Amino acid sequence: xxxxxxxxxxxxxxxxxxxxxxxxxxxxxxxxxxxxxxxxxxxxxxxxxxxxxxxxxxxxxxxxxxxxxxxxxxxxxxxxxxxxxxxxxxxxxxxxxxxxxxxxxxxxxxxxxxxxxxxxxxxxxxxxxxxxxxxxxxxxxxxxxxxxxxxxxxxxxxxxxxxxxxxxxxxxxxxxxxxxxxxxxxxxxxxxxxxxxxxxxxxxxxxxxxxxxxxxxxxxxxxxxxxxxxxxxxxxxxxxxxxxxxxxxxxxxxxxxx
Numbered sequence: 001x002x003x004x005x006x007x008x009x010x011x012x013x014x015x016x017x018x019x020x021x022x023x024x025x026x027x028x029x030x031x032x033x034x035x036x037x038x039x040x041x042x043x044x045x046x047x048x049x050x051x052x053x054x055x056x057x058x059x060x061x062x063x064x065x066x067x068x069x070x071x072x073x074x075x076x077x078x079x080x081x082x083x084x085x086x087x088x089x090x091x092x093x094x095x096x097x098x099x100x101x102x103x104x105x106x107x108x109x110x111x112x113x114x115x116x117x118x119x120x121x122x123x124x125x126x127x128x129x130x131x132x133x134x135x136x137x138x139x140x141x142x143x144x145x146x147x148x149x150x151x152x153x154x155x156x157x158x159x160x161x162x163x164x165x166x167x168x169x170x171x172x173x174x175x176x177x178x179x180x181x182x183x184x185x186x187x188x189x190x191x192x193x194x195x196x197x198x199x200x201x202x203x204x205x206x207x208x209x210x211x212x213x214x215x216x217x218x219x220x221x222x223x224x225x226x227x228x229x230x231x232x233x234x235x236x237x238x239x240x241x242x243x244x245x246x247x248x249x250x251x252x253x254x255x256x257x258x
Contacts, residue, residue: 008215
């Protein structure tokens with residue numbers, strides 16, 4: 001199965017906020033992406049510090065978009081209350097630190113387990129599917145299930161940064177093991193972070209992968225070739241990877257379709 005592409009448009013907002021203008025418009029980008037036919041949904045991350053996406057971006061995109069919307073957020077009460085009001089198709093809980101340039105790793109489900117579990121329950125009471133953004137290891141997958149999540153998104157950053165080096169195979173194997181654990185736990189499997197046309201292929205072939213959330217590389221490439229062409233390139237790379245990658249070996253985790 002070819003994974004579905006959700007485009008993250010945070011960095012359209014980054015360009016706008018860099019100059020404090022009204023352009024480029026996140027809604028215009030979302031509608032163009034939808035019309036392209038290359039995506040299955042749109043992702044936006046409303047950070048507590050509002051460094052790029054603003055509340056109105058989420059509200060306008062959700063009101064106009066026909067495709068599903070994935071709302072990325074931390075467990076900050078103010079943002080969770082906004083998500084409860086908006087009721088997106090899916091919410092993805094992510095860690096957030098003011099000093100970071102971008103999300104640097106998965107949720108700490110031991111240190112913040114109660115808060116994460118409570119937030120999962122809050123959102124689910126409003127009919128929202130909840131995914132947890134986690135490091136690719138079997139323990140984090142199992143802990144996600146214990147905290148009530150129905151979806152997990154594997155952080156692919158370490159693999160992406162290692163791509164082309166001797167450690168890339170090891171990082172990919174970590175993703176495979178986590179993907180197999182997600183299947184064994186009956187969790188819907190997503191993945192994302194740092195993925196490009198060059199490195200997405202092996203990730204697209206992860207067992208049971210449902211969605212890929214990809215943003216920065218697409219927006220960056222759109223500067224040169226336009227958003228529709230950048231989306232087409234990424235969709236084609238995902239399809240090639242899903243079709244041509246070799247079967248992954250069994251790493252000791254039972255596989256279960258969901």
